[in-house]
Amino acid sequence: xxxxxxxxxxxxxxxxxxxxxxxxxxxxxxxxxxxxxxxxxxxxxxxxxxxxxxxxxxxxxxxxxxxxxxxxxxxxxxxxxxxxxxxxxxxxxxxxxxxxxxxxxxxxxxxxxxxxxxxxxxxxxxxxxxxxxxxxxxxxxxxxxxxxxxxxxxxxxxxxxxxxxxxxxxxxxxxxxxxxxxxxxxxxxxxxxxxxxxxxxxxxxxxxxxxxxxxxxxxxxxxxxxxxxxxxxxxxxxxxxxxxxxxxxxxxxxxxxxxxxxx
Amino acid sequence: xxxxxxxxxxxxxxxxxxxxxxxxxxxxxxxxxxxxxxxxxxxxxxxxxxxxxxxxxxxxxxxxxxxxxxxxxxxxxxxxxxxxxxxxxx
Amino acid sequence: xxxxxxxxxxxxxxxxxxxxxxxxxxxxxxxxxxxxxxxxxxxxxxxxxxxxxxxxxxxxxxxxxxxxxxxxxxxxxxxxxxxxxxxxxxxxxxxxxxxxxxxxxxxxxxxxxxxxxxxxxxxxxxxxxxxxxxxxxxxxxxxxxxxxxxxxxxxxxxxxxxxxxxxxxxxxxxxxxxxxxxxxxxxxxxxxxxxxxxxxxxxxxxxxxxxxxxxxxxxxxxxxxxxxxxxxxxxxxxxxxxxxxxxxxxxxxxxxxxxxxxxxxxxxxxxxxxxxxxxxxxxxxxxxxxxxxxxxxxxxxxxxxxxxxxxxxxxxxxxxxxxxxxxxxxxxxxxxxxxxxxxxxxxxxxxxxxxxxxxxxxxxxxxxxxxxxxxxxxxxxxxxxxxxxxxxxxxxxxxxxxxxxxxxxxxxxxxxxxxxxxxxxxxxxx
Numbered sequence: 001x002x003x004x005x006x007x008x009x010x011x012x013x014x015x016x017x018x019x020x021x022x023x024x025x026x027x028x029x030x031x032x033x034x035x036x037x038x039x040x041x042x043x044x045x046x047x048x049x050x051x052x053x054x055x056x057x058x059x060x061x062x063x064x065x066x067x068x069x070x071x072x073x074x075x076x077x078x079x080x081x082x083x084x085x086x087x088x089x090x091x092x093x094x095x096x097x098x099x100x101x102x103x104x105x106x107x108x109x110x111x112x113x114x115x116x117x118x119x120x121x122x123x124x125x126x127x128x129x130x131x132x133x134x135x136x137x138x139x140x141x142x143x144x145x146x147x148x149x150x151x152x153x154x155x156x157x158x159x160x161x162x163x164x165x166x167x168x169x170x171x172x173x174x175x176x177x178x179x180x181x182x183x184x185x186x187x188x189x190x191x192x193x194x195x196x197x198x199x200x201x202x203x204x205x206x207x208x209x210x211x212x213x214x215x216x217x218x219x220x221x222x223x224x225x226x227x228x229x230x231x232x233x234x235x236x237x238x239x240x241x242x243x244x245x246x247x248x249x250x251x252x253x254x255x256x257x258x259x260x261x262x263x
Numbered sequence: 264x265x266x267x268x269x270x271x272x273x274x275x276x277x278x279x280x281x282x283x284x285x286x287x288x289x290x291x292x293x294x295x296x297x298x299x300x301x302x303x304x305x306x307x308x309x310x311x312x313x314x315x316x317x318x319x320x321x322x323x324x325x326x327x328x329x330x331x332x333x334x335x336x337x338x339x340x341x342x343x344x345x346x347x348x349x350x351x352x353x
Numbered sequence: 354x355x356x357x358x359x360x361x362x363x364x365x366x367x368x369x370x371x372x373x374x375x376x377x378x379x380x381x382x383x384x385x386x387x388x389x390x391x392x393x394x395x396x397x398x399x400x401x402x403x404x405x406x407x408x409x410x411x412x413x414x415x416x417x418x419x420x421x422x423x424x425x426x427x428x429x430x431x432x433x434x435x436x437x438x439x440x441x442x443x444x445x446x447x448x449x450x451x452x453x454x455x456x457x458x459x460x461x462x463x464x465x466x467x468x469x470x471x472x473x474x475x476x477x478x479x480x481x482x483x484x485x486x487x488x489x490x491x492x493x494x495x496x497x498x499x500x501x502x503x504x505x506x507x508x509x510x511x512x513x514x515x516x517x518x519x520x521x522x523x524x525x526x527x528x529x530x531x532x533x534x535x536x537x538x539x540x541x542x543x544x545x546x547x548x549x550x551x552x553x554x555x556x557x558x559x560x561x562x563x564x565x566x567x568x569x570x571x572x573x574x575x576x577x578x579x580x581x582x583x584x585x586x587x588x589x590x591x592x593x594x595x596x597x598x599x600x601x602x603x604x605x606x607x608x609x610x611x612x613x614x615x616x617x618x619x620x621x622x623x624x625x626x627x628x629x630x631x632x633x634x635x636x637x638x639x640x641x642x643x644x645x646x647x648x649x650x651x652x653x654x655x656x657x658x659x660x661x662x663x664x665x666x667x668x669x670x671x672x673x674x675x676x677x678x679x680x681x682x683x684x685x686x687x688x689x690x691x692x693x694x695x696x697x698x699x700x701x702x703x704x705x706x707x708x709x710x711x712x713x714x715x716x717x718x719x720x721x722x723x724x725x726x727x728x729x730x731x732x733x734x735x736x737x738x739x740x741x742x743x744x745x746x747x748x749x750x751x752x753x754x755x756x757x758x759x760x761x762x763x764x765x766x767x768x769x770x771x772x773x774x775x776x777x778x779x780x781x782x783x
Contacts, residue, residue, distance in 0.1 A: 014274040015351065029351060031390060072389075072478060183280045186344030189385060189479045189496035193356075196474055264611075266604045269537065269628035298596050304535045304603050304630035324394060325630040326513030327533050327603070330526050330592060341515050345389035345478030352538040352583065352627045353395045353457030 001054030001149070001171075004105055004114045005045045006132065007038040007073060009066040010122040024227075034069045037117030037179040044147050044177045045115040046077045046185065052149045054112075055079045059104055061089060061097060067200055074195030075187025081200035082108075088205045088212065093220035094123070098131025100215050103208045105136060112171040113154065118143060118178050126176070133174035140174040141167055145181040266306050270321050278346035282319045283339070284328065290336035291315040302331035323348045357383045357474075357503040359683050360494055362481050362516055364391040365457075367653025367672035368509030369464035373409045374680035376473040380687060383503065384468050385494070389478030392461025395511070396536055396631035399578045399585045400559050401455045402670040408677060410467055414450070418459035420580035421557025423452035425550065430733035431575070433566040436615035437736045447556065454557050454578045454585070455669075456538070484508075484520035484649065490692075491522075491648030505692050506649045507679050509672070512632035514655035522649060523642045523656075528592040529720075530636040530657060532574075535607045536587035539623035543582045549619050550579055561666065564588070564610060565733025570597040572729040575610045576666070577619065584620055586611055589633050589666075591724050634659035634668070637720040638713040644704065645697040650679040658704075660712050662719050671709050678703040722782045727775035731767045738764060 011030035019026045045056050058073045060066050061084040070081035084104055092100065105111060114136075116129035133140040141147075145164070146157040158165040159178055205215065213219060240248055252258045284307075291297075297315060299308040305323045309316050324347055329339040359375055361368045364386030372384040388394035400423060406413040424447040429438025446452075469475040485493040485500040493502035494516070508517045512531060517523035541549075550558040560577045567573060572594040578585040588610050590603050610616060632654075634640065640657035644650060652658070653672035660667045682700040686692050704710045722728065738761035743754065762769055 012274065012349075014349075031349075031393075068477075075476075075479070186346075186497070187479060188499060189476060189481065189494070189501055190499035192476045192479055193383065193474060193501065196476065264608065264625060266602075266628075269604075269625060272625065272627060273629075296596075296599055298599055301599060301602050302533065302592070302595060304533060304607075306602075306604060323630045324513075325533070326526070326531075326632050327592075327630070329513070330528065330531060330632075331596070333596075339513075339515070341387055341480045343387075343480045345387065347388075347394065348629075349388070349393045350396065350458050350627060350629055351393075352585075353392055353397070353459075353461070353629065 001048065001052050001113065002111045003045045003049060003054055003056045004108065004111050005038070005042050005056055005058050005073065005078065006101060006114065006116040006129070007042065007058055007060045007069060008035045008117075008120050009033070009060065009062050009069040010035045010120050013121045032065060032069065034072060035117050035120045035122075037119065037177060039117075039184040040179055040181045041115040041117045041175075041177040042073050042076060042078065043182045043184040044144070044175070045113070047182070048113070048147065048149055049077070057082065057108060059084065059101060061085070061092075061101060064202075070200050071192065071195050072187055074198070074200075075192035076185055077191060081195070082203055083200055084203045084208070086204040088216045091217040091220065092215060093222035094125050094127035094131055095221055096215055096219035098128050099135055099219065100208065100210065101128065102132045102135035103210055104203060105132065107208060112173075114172075114174040116174065116176050118176045129174060129176040136172075136174070138172045138174055139169055140176070141169050142176045143178055144175055145178050147175055147177075270305060273323070274349045274351065275320065276346045276349055277320050278342055278344065281343055281346070283324075283342040283347070284317070284319050284322060285338050286315065286317045287336045288315070290334050294334055294336070298333070299328050299331050299337070302327050355493065355502040355504045357381050357493075357501070358687055359383070359505050359507060360385065360501065360503040361507045361509060362494065363509035363511060363653075363655070364388075364465040364468070364475070364477070365395055365461055365509060365511055365653065365672065366464060366669045367655070367676040368507065369461065369468045369676070370406070370409055370673040371507050371509060371652060371676035371680045372468035372473040373464070373471045374677050375683055376468060376471040377409070378680075378684050379472075380684065382468075382473040383501065384465065384473045384475050385479055385481055386465060386475070386477045387480040390462050391465035391475075391477055392458040395457040395461050396534065396629040397455070397457050397669060398534070398536070398576045398587055398666055399454050399456065399580070400667075401453050401460070402451050402667055403453060403673070404451055405670050405673040405677065410464075417463050418455070420454040420456060421552075421555050422447070422450050423454065423559045424556040425552065425558040427558065427560030427577075428562070430563045430565045430736060431610075431613055431615070432733050432737045434614070435737045435741070436562075436613075437733070437740060438560070438562065452559065454559065454580050456580060456583075456585075481516050482519075483516060484522065489647050491646070504648070505683050505686060505697070507652055507676070507683070508649060508655050509652045509676060510655045512634050512654040514651070517651060517655055522646060523651065526632070528596065530634065530640040531632045532592060532635040533590040533595070533603050534587060534631045534633040535590070535603060536585055536629050536631075537607065537611070537625050538580075538627040538629075539584045539586060539620045540582060540626045541584060541620070541623040545622075546579050546582065546584065552579065563728055563733060564606070565729060566609070567606065567729075568598065568601060570594045571601045571606070572724055573606050574723070577616065583626065584623065586616070586620060589635070591635075594724070635661060635720055635724070638710070638717050639720070641710075641713065644701045645682075645694065647694040648692050648697075650682065650697055650700050652676045652679045658709055658713070660716070661723055662716055674707060674709050675704060678707065678709070716782060719782050722779040725775055725779065726767075727772065727779060731765055731772060731775075735761045735765050
């Protein structure tokens with residue numbers, strides 16, 4: 001089974017704080033970690049590899065420092081690592097990121113499964129996994145907490161608001177994995193030493209040969225107009241006694257906050 | 264400032280699959296001193312209704328408790344896989 | 354044939370220095386650090402006496418993440434009501450620029466990356482389980498069931514050396530070997546720090562105190578170091594005194610120090626950014642284990658190589674120096690293809706020849722002075738009494754200093770003969 005796992009290095013959310021004066025997020029002290037649900041995605045992929053055999057390729061887009069995150073994944077059992085890194089990819093929104101990652105996966109050739117974390121802690125859109133599936137024209141199984149292969153099919157348990165849905169889908173597929181879906185394993189010294197020796201592959205804009213205005217900021221239709229902290233809305237409050245409840249109900253009906261129904 | 268507030272400042276990457284320190288409750292039950300509760304700088308050892316309670320999640324991995332416990336109850340290993348406390352200043 | 358010439362366990366100053374030295378000599382070195390990134394589990398009081406670094410990182414003063422260089426040293430006693438201290442400020446100290454305040458999360462990462470750029474294989478976020486043996490010969494390390502082989506292993510795990518202890522090459526640590534170090538880092542504007550400590554630009558202050566106000570048998574030292582825009586405030590608690598007392602919480606001593614009437618003003622308005630704890634080697638030369646054996650060497654805190662005489666505490670320079678010495682021995686061992694305990698014992702000889710073991714031998718038994726009742730329970734109160742009576746104007750006739758001193762000694766709980774004996778012992782060892 002050929003498996004791709006998409007990971008992203010994100011600033012550790014535990015180390016981001018809100019600037020007490022400017023009310024902006026200060027990331028200057030935050031160190032890079034693997035996006036938490038991406039660790040769960042890798043673990044899900046490793047379990048499938050252990051069950052049915054196969055090869056796992058890690059793909060990540062980001063600055064050169066993201067190499068450490070990829071080596072860590074290889075230390076846990078991934079076979080190959082590719083870092084897509086180029087200044088022209090910088091400032092990409094989720095559309096351009098999905099497109100770039102999809103192009104990279106296409107370049108890899110055949111694949112059966114693509115795993116991705118459900119969303120990242122630094123932007124939290126949850127767009128990129130599904131976006132890659134759309135650009136590649138494949139089916140997707142999202143919000144999984146458990147996945148396994150039965151015959152030719154992937155069986156995925158999806159955690160939805162009103163329960164768990166079990167689906168069966170035929171690869172090639174993209175699967176997104178929920179945070180806490182599993183407990184990620186530790187990397188091993190043997191595998192990490194081997195990973196460092198093997199090294200990772202670095203792909204840039206030339207490797208992917210995408211039109212320049214499809215990638216990075218140019219390829220990003222999302223424009224951030226402004227950022228602001230919503231003003232705190234003062235809510236009216238008053239303490240009422242038990243015997244005043246009928247009056248309160250009448251007042252709420254009168255003001256249209258609640259309706260009596262019926263008529 | 265309370266110790267609990269100080270510990271709340273720390274970034275821990277807690278390993279849910281592995282407790283790096285374990286205590287032997289049979290030994291702790293008959294312990295005459297419970298010195299661990301005074302020695303541990305991260306208040307991981309507390310007495311609740313006379314019984315020793317230990318939580319590894321707040322541990323800052325100093326190693327005080329393995330020296331402090333003279334009754335052989337504490338077994339101490341390093342956390343694995345980069346888990347545990349993650350200092351910003353050190 | 355081993356996979357590596359050397360494996361270094363631990364990416365602190367001892368391990369990284371050792372790896373830098375070896376890798377830059379062309380040896381094939383694996384440096385394994387359990388934290389990720391390196392330094393994120395390390396704590397120190399925070400003064401680096403870094404001359405030794407010049408040998409392996411010539412540009413360290415320019416490029417290492419240093420906070421301030423120490424131009425002012427404070428040392429003294431704190432009692433419940435008083436601070437009695439010497440404040441030594443010197444152009445000479447400033448010119449020599451040997452001591453720098455540092456924060457380990459940054460410094461250790463810098464050194465580990467130097468090891469990597471010198472050619473060492475740096476693995477982070479992996480914990481070595483044990484040494485691997487063939488008979489009594491160390492042949493590498495074990496991790497998660499795998500053995501990674503090397504001609505020699507350097508154990509530089511810090512003050513709580515689990516691999517060395519669990520592999521039986523070092524005895525477990527006891528009360529005499531260590532003290533409990535607790536620290537908090539407090540943020541204040543750079544200009545406020547400069548004003549409060551009477552510093553300019555990048556000048557720094559390093560103060561070490563005896564806490565003479567603690568209850569019962571509890572004994573602790575304390576430190577206050579200035580960083581660029583933070584202050585490192587910490588305590589070092591004697592384990593056997595705390596045990597004997599068995600009613601004082603170690604973390605409360607930190608708070609007592611921070612709220613002392615003459616410490617609190619320095620940190621007032623500051624925000625506590627980090628609380629940390631770490632063992633501090635305090636046993637002196639008596640705690641230093643066998644430093645090498647068949648296929649292995651032990652460096653830095655793992656070998657108890659820390660110097661403290663009550664006036665200065667030094668650890669990182671001893672770590673660096675021992676790490677380099679271990680590397681030199683490993684390089685020589687490779688040239689001769691001899692990793693026997695006999696050959697590796699030249700590491701012990703090297704350390705005896707340089708200041709590391711010389712200092713520790715010169716100050717043999719110093720821990721009995723730094724942790725004596727004299728220093729912690731007698732002198733602070735006597736000194737306070739003498740100075741108070743000297744400086745306090747009561748309108749009464751003045752007394753001679755000698756009679757004030759004798760009065761003060763009489764008022765303390767210590768017999769004159771005990772004090773004289775302890776003071777004599779202390780002077781001999783200092």
